[in-house]
Amino acid sequence: MLVTGNDILVPARAGRYGVPSFNTNNMEITQAIIHTAERLRSPVMVQMSEGAIKYGGQDLANIVKDIAGRATIPVALHLDHGSSYESALKAIKMGFTSVMIDASHHPFEENVRETRRVVEAAHAMGISVEAELGRLGGIEEHIVVDEKDAFLTDPEEAVQFIEQTGTDYLAIAIGTSHGAYKGKGRPYIDHARIEKIAQLTTIPLVAHGSSGVPAEIVGRFRASGGEIGDAAGIADEDLQRATGHGIAKVNVDTDLRLASTVAIREVLQQNPKEFDPRKVFGPARDLMGQIVEHKLRVLGSVGKA
Ligand SMILES: O=C(COP(=O)(O)O)N(O)CCCCOP(=O)(O)O
Ligand code: NA
Numbered sequence: 001m002l003v004t005g006n007d008i009l010v011p012a013r014a015g016r017y018g019v020p021s022f023n024t025n026n027m028e029i030t031q032a033i034i035h036t037a038e039r040l041r042s043p044v045m046v047q048m049s050e051g052a053i054k055y056g057g058q059d060l061a062n063i064v065k066d067i068a069g070r071a072t073i074p075v076a077l078h079l080d081h082g083s084s085y086e087s088a089l090k091a092i093k094m095g096f097t098s099v100m101i102d103a104s105h106h107p108f109e110e111n112v113r114e115t116r117r118v119v120e121a122a123h124a125m126g127i128s129v130e131a132e133l134g135r136l137g138g139i140e141e142h143i144v145v146d147e148k149d150a151f152l153t154d155p156e157e158a159v160q161f162i163e164q165t166g167t168d169y170l171a172i173a174i175g176t177s178h179g180a181y182k183g184k185g186r187p188y189i190d191h192a193r194i195e196k197i198a199q200l201t202t203i204p205l206v207a208h209g210s211s212g213v214p215a216e217i218v219g220r221f222r223a224s225g226g227e228i229g230d231a232a233g234i235a236d237e238d239l240q241r242a243t244g245h246g247i248a249k250v251n252v253d254t255d256l257r258l259a260s261t262v263a264i265r266e267v268l269q270q271n272p273k274e275f276d277p278r279k280v281f282g283p284a285r286d287l288m289g290q291i292v293e294h295k296l297r298v299l300g301s302v303g304k305a
């Protein structure tokens with residue numbers, strides 16, 4: 001059933017497990033997400049960025065809402081990185097049940113103003129809101145403290161921000177970053193910072209940039225003709241520790257992008273005569289389903305629906 005983000009994330013924070021929020025851009029990605037979560041009796045969030053809305057529009061939103069509506073597990077349709085009040089309201093009009101207003105690149109006061117406007121409008125329509133405080137960015141351990149602090153979320157500021165905006169959940173900057181290159185070796189996660197923020201707050205916290213970029217998938221990507229550099233993602237153990245301390249929503253896009261591309265490259269490389277799209281997109285759906293299953297198990301949401 002289609003529910004709001006709060007319906008999924010408030011129990012997750014209370015239950016100290018994480019729920020993945022996967023980006024979708026087509027039918028097969030959406031099926032891999034929702035069918036796998038249903039099979040494992042797990043709540044799940046499906047999110048569309050503004051780029052995905054540009055690419056698939058109401059057609060894609062309707063596919064998500066229809067599959068979610070018929071599923072026997074709770075599913076939210078979430079706007080990822082909404083860049084303005086207008087964008088958030090347009091998504092709500094399209095039937096989204098959760099919206100992010102990402103004004104984290106603005107100074108604190110402006111972020112508060114922008115966020116509060118969206119919160120008031122969304123709450124009037126029963127929709128829950130994600131906001132962001134702090135700057136996502138690959139933080140290497142060697143960065144001197146003050147520079148690190150300039151990026152990462154300040155726990156005291158987080159308390160103020162939540163009080164002044166009324167946001168339902170908060171994306172915090174804890175060392176993660178978008179994409180396949182999150183740092184050398186095992187990317188840095190500031191667990192002490194997460195635990196401090198979790199102690200001071202009660203709302204669900206959100207980790208962006210949480211793809212694991214599994215070495216096996218990266219190897220297959222190269223072997224099937226893909227070109228990728230020194231890719232690394234967030235370790236499963238780091239996600240498990242984070243979900244024990246307030247992280248309830250865990251954003252994953254890159255892992256599904258890599259998996260779908262690996263499957264497509266492998267089919268085309270191994271079957272040069274193939275041109276049935278179902279023989280190309282079907283294996284992509286299957287491999288993405290394996291990635292979804294792994295994440296649900298790592299985050300502990302299996303059986304929670
Ligand atoms: O936090 C994440 C994903 O993190 P990840 O890269 O670790 O998977 N996200 O918020 C997903 C960002 C997706 C951006 O999509 P467009 O190209 O359509 O703008
Ligand atoms: Na941001």
Ligand SMILES: [Zn+2]
Nearest residue numbers: 178208209251
């Ligand atoms: Zn993000």
